[in-house]
Amino acid sequence: MKQQLEAIRNAAEKELASVKLPAELENLRVKYLGKKGELTAILKQMGGLPASERPAIGVLANEARTFIEDHIAQCGAALKEHETESKLSNEKLDVTVPGDRHKIGSRHPLTIVLDQIKDIFIGMGFNIAQGPEVEFVEYNFDALNTPQNHPARDPQDTFYIEDNILLRTQTSPVQIRVMKSQKPPIRIIAPGRVYRSDAIDGTHSPLFHQIEGLVIDKGITMADLKGTLDGFAKSIYGEDAVLRFRPHHFPFTEPSCEMDTRCFVCHGKGCRLCKGEGWIELLGAGMVHPNVLRNCGIDPDEYSGFAFGMGLERLVMRSFGIDDMRLLYENDLRFLSQF
Ligand code: PHE
Secondary structure, eight states, rough: HHHHHHHHHHHHHEEEETTHHHHHHHHHHHHHHHTTSSSHHHHGGGGGOOOTTTHHHHHHHHHHHHHHHHHHHHHHHHHOOOHHHHHHTTTTTOTTEEEEEEEEOOOOOOHHHHHHHHHHHHTTTOOOOOOSSSEEEHTTTTTGGTTTOOOOGGGGGGGGEEEEEEEEESSSHHHHHHHHHOOSSEEEEEEEEEEEEOOOOOTBBBBEEEEEEEEEEEOHHHHHHHHHHHHHHHHOOOOTTEEEEEEEETTTTTEEEEEEOOTTTTTSOOHHHTTTTEEEEEEEEEEOOOHHHHHHHHTTTTTTTEEEEHHHHHHHHHTOOOOOOOGTSSSOHHHHTTT
């Protein structure tokens, strides 16, 4: 029996040495120390021993149990430590590794300049108005004093949806919508997309943006038009901006004008930007035609007003020195991420 105990002890020691997993360890514990384990089986045979041998064997058996228990405990501790270590080394975090950069988008140049323009006019007491891009022919032309036979209605210049509906060719129909729905005093700007059937090139696109302006009140004169647009030009191009108003014609304003700013690059000498002219055209404007007021139910003897319209793309191209309009629509990140 003494030899049996020693054999068990040695076998247990050997097996424990090669344990790698907690489950294996548990199996060994059951194998040696469990109720049906090998050591227990031997202890059960103790009853058959002569009384004189029992104490000595009992001591040996207890030693063997303690030995195995100790080894199992040690082995368990070692496994745990190993597990913790491998966990730590797997979860290692190197805070010096460069991070993943998240690409943050930026505002489109058209939006940057439009926001600037909105801020300037809101600062002067204007509200922002909007109208649909799919518009009645009546609002786009007739109500704007542009009769049926006017060259601006040439179907080749315009995308018609139906006979009486088209993609608006200008933001001016918003004037009609605002005057029909609001009582003066009116002070609005109306930015938005407009459409013309132009072929695409460096300075033309069938879709572009305009910003319309409209002021209606008692006693509004050309002086208000000039003062307002002068304030606008100085806000956007600096206090030393110089303006020039040239006579022009629009069916819905009388008198009409175009406004130029002295070239802010060459200060009038002539350069590439102003194409040698020294002046840069900014917008069309004029006093709202009495017929247009009447078409909207506003009495031209009581009220007067001015309107203006400018192309956003041109302003943007000038602000950022962009020489091809197509860059604004191509969504090339190499271009867009510069703003
Ligand atoms: N709608 C005109 C255009 O597209 C611009 C304009 C607006 C002119 C308002 C005068 C008054 O050319």
